[in-house]
Amino acid sequence: MRYVTHSFRYAEEIFKIDDDFKYLWLEVLSTIESISDNDIIEEFNSEKREAKSISEAINKLIDKRLKEKGWNAQSFIFSDPRYQKEKGKGKKEKGTWRLDFSKDNIAIEVAFNHGGNVSWNLLKPVLSSELNHVEKAIQTKAGILITATDAMKKAGGFDGAVGSYEKYIEYLKPLNNILTTPLVIIGLEPPESFIVKHYKVEKQTIGRIEMFDKKNN
Numbered sequence: 001m002r003y004v005t006h007s008f009r010y011a012e013e014i015f016k017i018d019d020d021f022k023y024l025w026l027e028v029l030s031t032i033e034s035i036s037d038n039d040i041i042e043e044f045n046s047e048k049r050e051a052k053s054i055s056e057a058i059n060k061l062i063d064k065r066l067k068e069k070g071w072n073a074q075s076f077i078f079s080d081p082r083y084q085k086e087k088g089k090g091k092k093e094k095g096t097w098r099l100d101f102s103k104d105n106i107a108i109e110v111a112f113n114h115g116g117n118v119s120w121n122l123l124k125p126v127l128s129s130e131l132n133h134v135e136k137a138i139q140t141k142a143g144i145l146i147t148a149t150d151a152m153k154k155a156g157g158f159d160g161a162v163g164s165y166e167k168y169i170e171y172l173k174p175l176n177n178i179l180t181t182p183l184v185i186i187g188l189e190p191p192e193s194f195i196v197k198h199y200k201v202e203k204q205t206i207g208r209i210e211m212f213d214k215k216n217n
Contacts, residue, residue: 002189011182053157055112075102079137115163149187157196157207
């Protein structure tokens with residue numbers, strides 16, 4: 001996949017030269033770069049329910065490939081049981097106080113959710129990196145946000161209410177004094193060989209992948 005990046009508090013510069021971050025940064029970039037259009041199409045078409053966008057397919061591919069590299073999924077930020085709620089027998093709740101992924105010094109949020117969650121998604125890597133009055137379950141030093149660019153939202157069939165790369169960057173300035181941790185925002189670019197078009201099927205909106213006709217543009 002193609003992507004763009006925005007560095008906050010010199011995060012990308014730190015990731016490139018500091019040995020405590022360099023290998024983690026390269027693992028994240030190689031994970032994104034390894035996801036091809038064909039991978040997304042295959043994952044999208046294998047889903048049991050008919051999806052509206054490719055967001056879930058991309059989420060699953062990132063999840064699988066980061067785990068293969070030893071990243072921890074759904075990591076608790078705090079060790080206090082009050083912030084580690086259980087959901088049913090043996091099932092962990094995907095709760096407020098979790099990171100999507102973590103490994104050593106970096107926390108990751110894969111953010112394809114509603115734009116109203118932009119501030120909270122930016123804050124979670126800060127909570128995992130800074131000292132807190134609540135005992136920590138994990139201690140990171142920086143964060144990465146992976147989200148969709150406006151162009152990806154349009155081409156990938158994403159809901160219009162999803163927070164985009166451009167919106168995350170817009171929020172950095174007013175939250176500057178609160179976001180004390182170095183962060184990199186990664187914006188995923190549109191697929192190069194297809195788009196997702198929406199169709200109404202029995203009152204439900206579903207997505208269909210349509211390949212580009214390269215010969216006729």
